[in-house]
Amino acid sequence: SKPVPIVDLDIMLNGEAEYGIDTQLPDMLYASIERCPVIGGSLVSVDDTEARKIKGVIDIITLPNKGLPPVFHALPGIAVIANNSWTAMQARKKLNIKWDLGANASHTSKDYLAALSKSVATKGTVVRSRGDVDKAFADYSEQHEATYTVPYLAHATMEPPAASAIYHGDGHYEIWACTQDPQGVQSTIAGELKTEAAKVKVHVTLLGGAFGRKSKPDFAVEAAFLAKTLNKPVKVTWSREDDIHFDYFHAISAQYYKAAWDKKGKVKGWVQRAAYPSIGATFNPLATSPQDFELSLGFADMPFDFENISCEKQPALAHLRIGWLRSVDNIHQAFAIQSFINELALKTGKDAKEFLLESIGADRYVDPTKEGFKYGNYGEPLDKYPIDTARLKNVIQVVGEKSGYGEKIENGEGWGIAGHRSFLTYVAVATKVKLENNKVVLKEIHCAVDCGLAVNPDRVRSQMEGAMIFGASIALMSEITTKDGRVKQSNYNDYQLLRMYQSPKIVIHLVATDHLPTGVGEPGVPPVAPSITNAIVAAGGKRIRDLPVNKHYKV
Known part of the structure; x- marks a missing residue:
């Protein structure tokens, strides 16, 4: 539990560190690939006459179309090969390609989100239940309901994917890649190019950011095929x-939420429904609704001690490649559940933090499997890594005390709070915002984290600090939209991330415990968005149920 210096920090700062794009090999050629703009489309024809006229172009190669599901296949496309990357990119613009865009050419995210929102307003497939929610809603007239939406999100790593490859013959490949999963690179290339995983040697460079994107080896498959x-x-x-x-x-x-409560403000009935395309659809076309492993991420494992609950899901088809991004489905599931519990606090006239603690209830271990849900618990046994409400309540109490939540603040300012368990770790976030001239300004973000034994506290703090920025970007400004199957955003100008001038004071509070060490790379992200939107309401602003915030306020 003592800080350990980063071993490669100096070379990162002086420019000596090697990232994926830095690899240089003797006699290397450079590829830039024009891919089908809609997932599931295919090549009809290509005229590469003008592209071949550009000096430095070596060849133009068609990548095979492996169809759907996308898995980790190289996408169908045309690769321009040149003696430098700039020439390859410029020649690519000269290609005259005709695509058959396929069934997903009708996919427009605005319409799709409206359809999902409509579907969750109706009864879904129950994955976890307790008591009789229908009777609760019949017995108690004080009720509230709300629907929350989160858009597609991109990883948007600072270094885009890059891979270099050599083919040595007889099925032997050597790969240099900014990959999170070198074993995945081996097995995927072996499967795609009909060789043995042991014949694929992978050199792992620094990642230049990853967040889950670089655990998908499609870009390394492209390099191996071309080599x-x-x-x-x-x-x-x-x-x-x-x-x-x-x-x-x-x-x-x-996601749709509905609750009923008695005259004392105690929740008596609780319904939650979710609809989103599954990561499973990337591998299996039969995955047409959220899967249990996804509903295990902050949805069906919700910790509230209510007498009557129903956790439900609705179908949703995938029209893009869906993958895991830092904290995965916890992002939208924590946003909805922590926003709704905050709304109920206001409806019942109670303090948000106290109502959250009251809803979690007595110290106990929560076991969703006893209420019909096939809970994954992040691949770990519940008896070893239980859902411990005492630890969750403790981080909420700690962040409340350490941040100054509840103390007197200036006009136009407000504190928001949220707590969530993910990747076996307990995190609570308190955010102070200021509303001025229809603009949301982040003033402070405090994060309390109980990850068991913090083996290297400095790395835990840095991961949590990064998670606060990552989560704030999601909350305030990040959004991918599609029209006619094509992604509309293209760069940091229209897929926005938090800038330095928008970044608040960040304070991390490590909760010292002797529990087993648990995750720190992802658990900081989920509570950030609801803490911000809850703070906006506390500052006198409107309730934001549809992210990002910049659709409603300047940021």
């Missing part, structure tokens, strides 16, 4: 636009 085809070392470089257009996106989602 074998050309029998030359090849580097595949994705542009920022490629990265935004062809990500494995965080799922678009709609």
Whole structure:
């Protein structure tokens, strides 16, 4: 539990560190790939006459179309091969391609989100239940309902995907890639190019940001295929636009919540429904609704001690490549559940923090499996890593006390609070915002984290600090939209991330415990968005149920 310095910090700062794009190999060629703009589309024809006229172009190669589901296949496309990356990118613009865009060409995210929102307003498939919610809603007239939406999100890593490859013959490949999963690179290339995983050697560079994107090895498959085809070392470089257009996106989602309470403000009935395309659809076309492993991420494992509950799901088809992004489905599920509990606090006239603690209830271990849900618990046994309400309540109490939540503040300011368990770790976030001239300004974000034994406290703090920025970006400004199957955003100008001038004071409070060490890379993200939107209401603003905030306020 003592801080350990980063071993490669100096070379990161002085420019000596090697990232995926930095790899240089003798006689290397460079590839830039024009991919089908709609997932599930296919190539009809290509005229590469003008592209081949550009000096430095070596060859133009068609990548095979493996169809759907997308898995980690290289997407169908045309690769321009040149003696430098700039020439390859410029020649690519000269390609004259005709695509068959396929069934997903009708996908427009605005219409799709409206359809999801409509679906969650009706009874869904029950995945966890307790008591009799229908009777509760019949018995108690004080009721409230709300629907929450979160858009598609992109990883938007600082370094786009990049991979270099050499084919040595006889099924032997050597890969240099900014990958989170070198074993996945081995097995995927082996499967795609009909060789053995042991014949694929992977050199892992620094990542330049990842957040889950670089655990998908499609870009390394592209490099390996081209290296074998050309029998030359090849580097595949994705542009920022490629990265935004062809990500494995965080799922678009709609969630519906309804509650009934008695005269004392105690919740007696609780219904929650979710609809979003599944990550499973990336691998299996039969995954047409949220899967249990996704509903295990902050939805069906909700900790509230209400007499009558029903957790339900609705179908949702995938129209883009859906993948895991930092904290995965906890993002939208924590946003909805922590926003709704805050709304109920206001409806019942109670303090938000106290109502949240009251709703969690007595110290106990929560076991969703006893109420019909096939709970995954992040792959760990519940008896070893239980859902411990005492630890969740404690981080909420700690962040409330340490942040100054509840103390007197200036006009136009407000505190919001949220608490969530994910990746076996307990995190609470308190955010102070100021509303001025229809603009939301983040003033402070405090984060209390109980990750068990903090083996390297400095890394825990840095991960949580990064998570506060990541979560604030999601809350305030990040959004992917589609029209006619195509992603509309292309770069940081229209897929926005939090800038330095927008960043608040960030304070991390480590809760010292002797529990087993648990996750720190992802658990900080989920409570951030609801803490911000709850703070906006506390500051006198409107309730935001549809992210991002910049659709409603300047940021």
